[in-house]
């Protein structure tokens with residue numbers, strides 16, 4: 001069955017997911033801040049195909065639809081309030097594709113309380129090279145909570161390059177992803193260097209400390225995070241392509257606001273609420289916040 005889907009935020013994730021939905025025959029409209037007419041999404045090294053894209057640039061234009069895929073950075077959610085009002089009707093399902101663990105809290109102020117929201121853990125290393133053009137690499141996975149809406153989400157992507165699955169412990173999936181994003185995002189954004197910086201003296205120790213704090217706070221929040229994550233995640237960091245970046249690094253490089261609060265601030269905020277100490281994150285978070293103000297005072 002063809003669904004009418006509005007993708008809010010045609011960045012790296014929005015373009016990739018939108019292309020997967022279009023390939024499945026769905027009617028996809030991108031709500032963009034800048035116009036574009038065609039879409040080109042490919043796995044790194046694969047041939048590029050250009051297809052026409054349906055795009056609107058006015059927030060009140062998307063109109064009510066079956067699904068909204070919200071693909072903006074966590075701190076950009078408030079700016080989509082008008083678009084959400086226009087696109088989310090009583091029968092619309094809202095998929096929130098974000099890093100972090102606060103998908104539902106982030107959208108709650110902007111949609112009616114009974115909105116059918118599907119938080120999505122998206123593991124899809126992707127870059128938007130220019131408007132309408134994105135490339136992804138390594139793997140493409142999405143995880144949503146088990147239930148009718150989660151299953152409907154997976155059905156939309158069935159047969160596409162994105163492997164979507166339901167989880168009966170989605171909270172743990174989101175925290176596991178944060179175990180990647182919290183150390184790697186903070187360290188790459190603060191040093192302005194790709195993954196090879198983990199081999200500089202002392203850097204791996206800082207990453208390990210952030211990771212340990214993330215695990216401790218995640219457990220206090222009810223996530224199942226086994227001890228072995230510490231070693232296996234550190235191993236992944238240390239064996240990563242030294243030239244690889246991540247979305248927070250890309251934002252820093254482009255002079256855009258970074259997702260420091262959703263990825264690192266959250267560890268301090270939720271740690272405080274549970275009485276879990278997070279001394280290393282507490283030092284790094286003000287630096288990450290300051291990096292975004294570019295204050296001249």
Ligand SMILES: NC(=O)C1=CN([C@@H]2O[C@H](COP(=O)(O)OP(=O)(O)OC[C@H]3O[C@@H](n4cnc5c(N)ncnc54)[C@H](OP(=O)(O)O)[C@@H]3O)[C@@H](O)[C@H]2O)C=CC1
Pocket residue numbers: 008009010011012013014031032033034071072073074076079080083097098099122123124125126127128246247259
């Ligand atoms: N990139 C990656 O590899 C991965 C990213 N993620 C997560 O997915 C989420 C999206 O990230 P990503 O795709 O990288 O981000 P991008 O910055 O590439 O894309 C965000 C897009 O949203 C647009 N946007 C922002 N505000 C609005 C608005 N009010 N109305 C319409 N469009 C808007 C931006 O437009 P404009 O261009 O005009 O600024 C941009 O096109 C984040 O939470 C990220 O952490 C998760 C896994 C991997």
Ligand SMILES: CC(C)(CO)C(=O)C(=O)O
Pocket residue numbers: 099122123124125126180181245246247248
């Ligand atoms: C680490 C990565 C690439 C994994 O999907 C990611 O989440 C990001 O860059 O934000």
